[in-house]
Amino acid sequence: MFSSKLFLSALSAAFLSLLFCGVNLRAERPAWTESRLQGTPEPPLPLKVQRVHPNLVVRSPITAMDLPGTNRRLLLQVSGQVSTFENRDDVETMELALDINATNLKVNPDEKFAAARDLTLHPDFENNGYLYVVWSIRPHDVEGGTRISRFRMNMPGDDGVVENDLDSVPTIDPESRLDLLSYPSGDHIGASLNFGPDGLLYITTGDGSLPFPPDVNKAAQNIGDLRGSVLRIDVNETSQAADGTTLPYRIPEDNPFVDVAGARGEIYAFGLRNGFRAAFDPATEDLWVADVGWEKCEMVHRIVPGGNHGWSLYEGPHPVDLEQTPGPGPVILPEVVFPRSESQSITGGVFVPLNASVVRQDASLVGEYLCGCYMNGNVWSIDTQSKTQTGKPPVPRKIASTGLKIIDFFVSQSGAAAEILLVDYSGGLYRLIENESVDDYASFPQRLSETGLFSDTKDLIPNPGVVAYEPAATMFRDGIRTVRFVGIPGQEPIHPMRKRYTPGTVFANTLIRDVLDSDGNPKTIRLETQVLSFDGLNWNPTTFAWNEEQTDATLVPAMGATQTFRVADPIWGPRDWEHRFYPRDVCITCHNVANPGAASLVPENLRDEAGPGSWNELAHAGFLVSAKSKPGFEMVDPSDEDQPLEQRARSYLHSNCAHCHRPAGGATSKMDLRHNRPLDQTALRDVPAAQGDFGLGADTCVVLPGHPERSALVYRVATGGPGKMPRVGCTTVDLAGAAMLWDWVESQPASGETQAAELSATDDNQTVRAMRLWRALAGKAPDEAKQTVGEMLSGDDAPESPVLLGLLQPWIDPSQRKLMVGDSPDADALLTLKGDAQRGLQWFYESAASQCRQCHRIGGLGKDVGPSLAGISKRRTRAEVLRGIIDPSAKIEPEWQSHTLLTVDGDLVAGRILREDDDVVVLQQADGTQTTLAAEDVEVKKPNEQSLMPAGLLSAMTPQEVADLLEFLMQTNEAGELPVGD
Incomplete structure (x- = not known):
């Protein structure tokens, strides 16, 4: 094969010297014209988005709607500006109707405006002109800092009554402001407004807290506090408060808590974290609220009058703070739960009317509830009636991937057919339309050689318009190195710092590693090439696995794959190592709308000085915009001990952690x-x-200066057990990187008030002692460290805690490690362990290693590729469930039998037959996608002896996790709920 170092240096020198040839001026570089990375590798989603009013410049819109009785639309921006504009596609300007910020400054000059959050119109708006706005001031926790205010819209020449004058430009009288209701300002203030079928105003409020600590005021379970609730008031009447003052609204007598001592009568339901966008189901008049989660999931609730929807006792099904005083009533689980891998910030939507234009393409959408994700731009439809019909929680169906920061939905009835419109916080309005590119996936490249990236795939010779680049700092990947390219269509340079990329831009990252051949001789191979392509809205990840001959690479399925190689472990010598080709959904958790492109491509990581591969040279060659690195923040190779320790540590954290740990990056901590x-x-x-x-x-x-042994960041990088970071990209502990971070934290001056006596008081803490032992072992020769740990594990006081064993993992023989079940589980031994159902619930919903939810439904989460796991104890014993997971092919129920079909064209298609008649055969494949074949095209149909469920699902779990998962599965009822008290 080839030496990796020689390969990298030769590649960089050859291509960069050919590219630049000493020229130091902006070149007319060749455009990349060979790309064949169009469409998607799977059948595309049924809908896509189309920009409306493309010439309209909008900054940070929050909500929009049609203005009744006019040919105009109304738009609210986060800045507090309410504007209207003509409802025609070529409109270029908006007319300001009201600036809430400017109006409030005149009255309260000391108040600092924070944001406007929502706006709705009175049901009788065409007659009274009333509109209602939620807005807030800074700082957090200002009493009355979040306001629901009523304003009145005027038309020119009219005394406050809206007329059906299609040419009028409306204004809003700032003097008409009436503050109806308020609650403390905060970060999560919820703030969605909806008039219900009963004519009453429903208001969602958030708990007001920053993400950390969660629900710091314990407001969501306190029915004496308006926060964390759904409120319900009558804005058409006034009433008397208990103190004798007049309220500008009336509390309905049938509100659930009007007669409860100490409760706020306005509360209709409680236990929400940040109810963001709500909608009434016209078929049932139920209120559905999307609730932004904390760290484990996003939720959609069907609101129950007087209901306790869980937060912050729970986040969906996950326990959060069970020690606090709960509000009245049992906790009601969300109807739908999205794991963080699927959605990172839920935005509630609308119900699809019968006359919606999208219904013509997909009749099943009629009456369904749409919601989206602010972070990844996906749109889902939910059949809210399915639970009534089947007894099972509804399962979301992804119908569009938009690439937008979806902040709101609205239905427009201004045309012959209703349109579903999305509000993009980045600035724009979009309509959902049919995705005509239904056949694009058929031509998607199945091999790397077909992508157009390389003129010679075997030697990775790029096509014109594709260039190699080499960052100074890259993430740790179990000893893997990388070769990186970027391909750019056209001749305009890209601007990564401002997230400006030419549609069709592609990043390609080839992973290479030293392995051992069948004779035990070292060789360097390419494992995979990860491709990230930009279609103008979305960054679409795909992976190509290299063949044994190293001449080409083949497209990896969406669900990912694994492959085992023989490697020379620096501690344990020759051993088997499993490489994981990650599912595409895992890639999207980092490469989302807030973190597009390649995180490594910043000026400080390519060097600013002239030379092959520097930012300047790539800019002169026309690939990148010119940019200066930020002085003092240059990145270096973290393993280069000649570089300053501070730069090494910061470079390490950026390349390994910052793709998630940045604003809006998807991580749940506040680290940047x-x-x-x-x-x-x-x-x-x-x-x-x-x-x-x-x-x-x-x-x-997170970091306690001077004390790495008490710093959670150092622990997370050092452990191979609970809390290990990073969660993806590597399976082993980066000993050198963790030791470097230890030294960096230790070098920092201790915090001002930290007393040595206080620290020494915790010297008996076994985790702290284990951390100190870890650092000592990391500095020893491998054989000496292994001997030390071996003696510990063979002694009478051998550690059993997963936390302690995780820190010792690098020096525990891989074949003897008890942390993981491995590929040959001992079913009898696992069945003897006592499990904890709550811990099992948490593993099922949270763990990145949990694959159950990819195919099975339970508690409103999962897919129907396999049978539902809810209430499985009524159908299987504990032993049967475990053995079914260990060996899923031993017993396959007829309903879940898969088949392989051979078509007349010679194609093989495997999956579960959902429908078969004289015309078509519909199969559901292992990743949940469906394929429809014409019956006349099927030549052979053969049942498979292997289950669609893969074996080895327990290998990455600890025995205790398996026991906990089993206990969770055996205790859940048909609705996927645990008994009260568990």
Whole structure:
């Protein structure tokens, strides 16, 4: 084969010297014209989006709607500006009707405006002109800082009554402001407004807290506090408050808590974290609210009058704070739960009317509830009636991938057919339309050689318009190195810092590693090439696995795959190592709308000085815009001990962690680990470790300066057990990287008030002692470290805690590690372990290793590729369930039998037959997608002896996790719920 170092250096020198040839001026580079990366590798989603009013410049819109009785639309921006514009596609300007910020400054000059959140119109708007706005001021926790205010819209020449004058430009009288209701300002203020079928105003409120700590005021379970609730008031009448003052609204007598001592009568339901966008089901008049989750899931609730919807006792099904005083009533689980891998910030939507234009393409959408994700731009439809019909929770169906920051939906009835429109916080309105590109996937490249990236795939010779680049710092990948390319159509340079990319831009990252051949001789091979392509809205990930001959690579299925190689482990010598080709959904969790393109491509990571591969040279060659690196923030190779320790540590954190740990990056902590942030702005030092202390102590910080043994960040990188970071990309512990971070934290001056006596008081903490032992072992020769750990594990006081064993994992023989079940589970031994149902629930919903929900439904989550797991104890014993997971092919129920079909064209298609008649055969494949074949095209149909469910699903679990999962499965009822008290 070839040497990896020689390969990398030769590649860089050859291509970059050919590219630049000493020329130091902006070149007319060749455009990349060979790309064949169009469409998707799977059948496309049924709908897509189309920009409306493309010439209209809009900044941070929050909501929009048609203005009744006019030919105009109304739009609210986060800045507090309410504007209207003509409802025609070529409109270019908006007319300001009201600036809430400017109006409030005149009255309250000391108040600092924060944001407007929602606006709705009175049901009788055409006669009274009333509109209602939610807005807030800073700082957090200002009493009355979030307001629901009523304004009145005027038409020119009219005394406050809206007329049906299609040419009038409306205005809003700032003097008409009437503050109806208020609650404390905060981060999560919810703030969605809907008039119900009963004519009453429904208001969702958030808990008001920052993400950490969760629900700091314990407001969501307190029915004496308006926060974390759904409120219901009558805005058409006034009433008397208990103190004798006049309220500008009336509390309906049938509100659930009007007669409860200490309760706020306005509350209709409670236990929400941040109810963001709500809609009434016209078929049932039920209120559906999308609730933004904390760290594990996003939720959609069907609101129950007087109902306790869980937060912050629970986040969906996950326990959060069970020690607080709960509100009245049992906890009601969400109707739908999205794991964080699918949605990171839910936005509620609308119900699809019968006359909607999209219904012509997909009649099943009629009456369904649409919701979306602010972070990844996906849109789902939910059949809200399915539970009534089947007894099972509804399952979301992804219908569009938009690439937008979806902040709201609305239905427009202004045309012959209703349109579903999306509000994009990045600035624009879009309609959902049919996706005509239904056949694109058929031509999607199945091999790397077909993508157009390389003129010679075997030697990775790029086509014109594709260039190699080599960052100084890259993420740790179990000893893997990378070769990176970017291909850009056209001749305009890309601007990564401002997220400006030419549609069709592609990043290709080839992973290479030293392995052992069948004779035990070292060789270097390419494992996979990861491709990230930009279609103008979305970044679409695909992976190609290299063949044994190293001449080409083949497209990996969407669900990913694994392959085992023989490697020379630096501690244990020759051993088998499993490489995981990650599912595409895992890629999207990092490469989302807030973090597009390649995180490694920043000026500081390519060097600013002239030379092959520098930012300047790539800019001169026409690939990148010219940019200067930020002085003092240059990135370096973290393993280069000649570089300053601070730069090494910050470069390491950027390349391994910052793709998630940045604003809107998808991580749940408030850390910002980008290299160009001053250290005091990273939320690292002296910040409480809100995600768990792992036994380090109640006052554990993310980084405790001078004390790496008590720093959660160092623990997470050092462990191979609970809390291991990063969660994807590597399976082994980066000993050198973790030791470097240890030394960096230790080098920092101790915090001002930290007393040595206080620290020494926790010296008996076994996790702290294990951390110190870990650092000592990391500095020893492998044989010496292995001997030390071996003696510990063979002694009478051998550690059993997964936390302690996780820190010792690098020096435990891989074949003897008890942390994981491995590929040959002992079913009898696993069945003897006592499980905890709540821990099993948490593993099922949260763990990145949990694959159950990819195919099975339970508690409103999952897919129908396999049978529902809810209430499985009525159908299977505990032993049968476990053995069914270990060996899924041993017994396959006829309903779930898969078949392989051979078509007349010679194609093989495997899956479960959902429908078969004289015309078509419909199969559901292992990843949940469906394929329809004409019956006359099927030549052979053969039942498969292998289950669609793969074996080895328990290999990455600890025995205790398996026991906990079993206990969870055996205790859940048909609705996927655990008994009260569990």
